[in-house]
Amino acid sequence: MLKVIKARIHQKNRTYPFPQKMPIMDPRYAGRPLIKPAKCRADCKKCVELCPTQAISKNNDKITIDLGHCIFCRDCEVMCPSSVISFSKEFSMGANSLSSLKVTDESYAKLEEMGAELKRLFGRSLKLRQVSAGGCNACEADCNVLTTPTFDMARFGITFVASPRHADGLLVTGPVTQNMKQALVKAYKALPAPAIVIATGACAISGGIFRDNFETNNGIGDLIPVDLYVPGCPPNPWTILDAMLRFMGAHK
């Protein structure tokens, strides 16, 4: 018993005072990309050709990065001859719609909080059922970590529950393998209404690196409606928590 208490004293209180205080990301962390369109050369499509997930497109000399596809590998940043693309330290990247995941310059769409009725129901208590549907265990690990003392998402009323029947929504990871399609749809249907769906990670949003493999779907969007998109491969835990809190109206 005394040893347990001694260890408790050694381990201290480690919960980070987020969102009052912002976490400091590592110098090499790749957050929200920024694009400087004026610098882009009309004849160059290097980033478009290099991108392993076809997240970058170029139309009318304008570069667009789709955060729903991007795996933040930084290859485009490294290879761009004109330093058009750079990855910032901004970890807040949650989005309400696929269109607001598209980055074309240095601005970005603000994440809107859920509707008034949903906020009344879920604003201070959100129970989520996590479904991994082809996730590689990285997104899953970064969701799991939200229950540890550093993040302690339960202090915001967010917890993972063991059944969709007890849940206010699904948090889905993975591109949705054909073999998980039925289970995912069933879990969605088992949610009592109203319910929300969070697509976490590039795979769940667009299929990610597995896009167009016939063994997988291209994310969850064609199967169930999505309310919140959290980009990344995997998203940093702060990105997931930040998106959920902003969506609940608990962090502005």
Place this chain on the structure above:
Amino acid sequence: MSYLTLKNAVPAPIKEVPTQEYETFKATIKELLEQECRLSSLFAAPIELDKRIFAVMTNDKNSEIYVFATKHNQTFESLTPEIPQAHWFEREIAETHNIKITNHPWLKPIRFQPKLGEKNFPTAGDTDYFKVNGEEIHEVGVGPIHAGVIEPGHFRFQCYGEKVLHLEIELGYQHRGIERVLPQILHQKRIKMIETASGDTTIGHTTAYALNIEGLANAPISTNDALVRSIALELERMANHTGDLGAMAGDIGFMPTSSYCGRIRGDILNTTGMICGNRFGRGLVKPASSGYRIDAELNKKILDKLDLIEADVKSAIDLIWQTPSVNARFDDTGSVSRENAVAIGLVGPAARAAGVAIDIRMTHPFDAFKELEPIVPVGKKGDVGMRAQVRWHELQNSFKLVRDMLAKLNDNEAQSEIDRNICDKLAPDMISVALTEGWRGEICHTTITDSAGKIKIYKIVDPSFHNWFGLALALRDQEISDFPLCNKSFNLSYCGHDL
């Protein structure tokens, strides 16, 4: 006996792989098994390319790898009745390549893939299950979706009261078609896909890929770059062992260790993040290079962080060994005997806990392990307690290894260039087998190139492929309530198995 002898990630011409008659093939495997070699991989080439089944066997005594093959003609008599290690591989061969395996004792799908050339998926999990009949026997089905935040899979228990007579594990829910796609895509995408083969073992799998590519392109990696990725490999081991020891404590309701380890695991992942920006080491491993340098300043930062982490992890995990109620639950739970471990070809900490002294870092050294040898802890009982002990000793040794590697980094060595076209320079008609020791055990990647030097066949064996059956054996005659604990002590990969 004839076979092609390879060293870890040193390629040889594919034509030197002997093709044997079935009986000789079988006898060769049996004889090598008697010499305590292991079946690391057994796979069929896609029918349109090559009508052969290849065996890759590993000799832990002399660092050799043996490759040989036999023709199959669309039917193949099962090796499993005499060679239990082949059972899961044969199920994979039958399912993936539509090769009829005769006389297999328990032939059924492992991934629920469509029939060869078709795209209609069967219903996942819909298959015959081993059934125990009798009064008061009941069946418990769990999954594919589990109660926690974890990948999907289906477990079916045959129980007599609380006692588990048999556990059958059916996976396949995570099948993403990785092996089918790998030869068809460009290197830039291929390496990203391998990073997610088993996402918590990104460094283990990408290192195996990089080793093969470096061998085939004859582009050796610099000492510094090899050190950087070996450091990342050890950090990956430390993070997962810490997390799992915490989760094991959580599964028996011992919350202090569970709570602390969850956080400390994050601190270790963040250390990987300090090197490459990503907590899982995405983008850290690149063939013949590393985009990331650990300079003197970062070196110092990592060392300082390791000191803090080590003190925290020791404080958290020592509680396990000091608390009798924890040891009472760990000891003699979920045992796998040495005999069974050898028979089914268990790898990694699960094998070592059962008394099998294998570790690729020691037996087939690669990268920084060519000079720095790890301490390989070996247990006896093969129970949860031993798996926990083995992981704890490995974790402690990894701190030392990382410090030794950091000390070896040479700040004056020039930064290597990333070669993005390295896969255009692969030697044609070659085979290369790369082995690495991920935190779950042996990772085996076999790469075969065609006459134009393009990758023709890419075969991945994740340690989970060997070990899932070990978990099933561990559950025999156990309380069903001990399943989470047993499961966590292995903590196998669903996606690494399903690919």
